[in-house]
Amino acid sequence: MAKTVEESEDDTGKQGAYTVQALDNAISLLMLVADNPDLGLSDLSRKLGAGKARVYRQLKTLEDRGLVSCSEPHRTYRLGYAALLLGAKASAQIDLVQSAKPFLDRLGKALQETVQLRVLDGQESVCVANWVPDRDLRVQTPVGSRTPLYAGSGKILLAYMPEAEQAHILSLPRKRFTDGTMVDEGALKAILSQIRHDGYGVSRGEMEAALISAAAPIFGQGSRIVGVLVVGAPATRMDNERLQHTLDLVCAAARELTAVIGGSPPSSVVRPGSF
Amino acid sequence: MAKTVEESEDDTGKQGAYTVQALDNAISLLMLVADNPDLGLSDLSRKLGAGKARVYRQLKTLEDRGLVSCSEPHRTYRLGYAALLLGAKASAQIDLVQSAKPFLDRLGKALQETVQLRVLDGQESVCVANWVPDRDLRVQTPVGSRTPLYAGSGKILLAYMPEAEQAHILSLPRKRFTDGTMVDEGALKAILSQIRHDGYGVSRGEMEAALISAAAPIFGQGSRIVGVLVVGAPATRMDNERLQHTLDLVCAAARELTAVIGGSPPSSVVRPGSF
């Protein structure tokens, strides 16, 4: 029934020639614990399609190193402090995140709306850093949250992606979230080229009806897109004037951030006078 | 020379009976990358006392899973996005951290000083969550930063630790950071019992001369100490009156937090009328 993890070969699970299985399996376990906290040994081994002995030993090893911890009442596992510290160190080491923080801060404080930095991961967009305002009604997007590439701010990542990959993504089935979700390939392609032309993108309720977001691309060396800066707000707080203002700030921030990390925007978006 | 990692047997490196070495070694590598970003293959394998082949394969597996990433220019490794996301999930899963966040927030906003949640890890205190004010002069203590247990806020963790462990820690050598650092065992023990009596602790420049911190313990089930809430401020901003106010808030927050996570303070600190 439950297809075993080790034999998956198609989707993301292609393991390079240099994979250490013992380690790769253990990472699967770690990720499983991350995604499903508070499962017991049996549940974990079942979901992994692996023997209990293996899972048990891997768990204990991870536990010894503090990456997972075992809650005593009913022997249930979740991530431990070492995972927390690892994340803190990662956020300090990853250039893009580190460089983006002051920009997120500044944008957030200026607009008092949720600001995110999102990057491409597989066929999705992941939030890797954010700033959230301290108000009752706000857009909530925790670090780690994922969205597809064909809706909302993901479109910016899609728009600037290498042709081949983009075509592949476009060939995948799309799910409708709201009335505004772009499911038609033609319309989507048109928007993507619009985004490339404008150098920014706006989503009006594509993922969530009452939500508007404004996003601008960040580029690295060789004009490769490395992330998007996104401001998300309740539609009620985003009239046209305010949207324009938001776009100005986001685009400026994205341009600056691109410069900071030593990247360069593709030639097509270099407007007259900007050089 | 460089003693190999696998053979360490004393300090923290005792590997339980159920350790899978392949995984344990790989975790050592991951931690090494976390602590020394931007090292090359040879450096890493040397620091680990392991062959290049092994390290290379482990690195590639970690890279496939996004836990580390390889910067192209000179093939140098650092933590990857998966580590970042793991940390985000950990912080959502670890009850103490999750429950503490609103308290950190409230304390920070009320006092406009750095607030930290620290827990015990090995023989040190580690910061696992914090709130930092947006002012020019502030105490900077990133998540993951470590301090010994005999100085500053670590003393609270030490004070409420089980006798045996406490004795062990006290038997270790102590390093003097400032004039205020407690190196004398007698004085230190006196302070520890003072802390247990008061239910809070104050550090006046024990770690850093110009720095005052006020800290209160957080207890879990069975009155076991699970963390400390710490407010740190430049001494110049902390006169006696303000210190008293700070202590009131920190103690109240720690008490509330203890209640929220279902813990109970030890009987000795239950003041008359509080029950």
Add this chain to the structure above:
DNA sequence: ACCATCGGTTCATTAGACGAACCAAATCCC
């Protein structure tokens, strides 16, 4: 009081992790 399932343990087998040896390409270093 039953049965199902739990976390944990043991052991023999053989998969697969690893060390040693070996490359080609950079980088030193006079």
Add this chain to the structure above:
DNA sequence: GGGATTTGGTTCGTCTAATGAACCGATGGT
């Protein structure tokens, strides 16, 4: 510039050690 040392990366055979299957006592639902 060119010999000497590095570097990152690769290959292969050996023997370690990771694993699956089977087992066990404890727990808990009914």
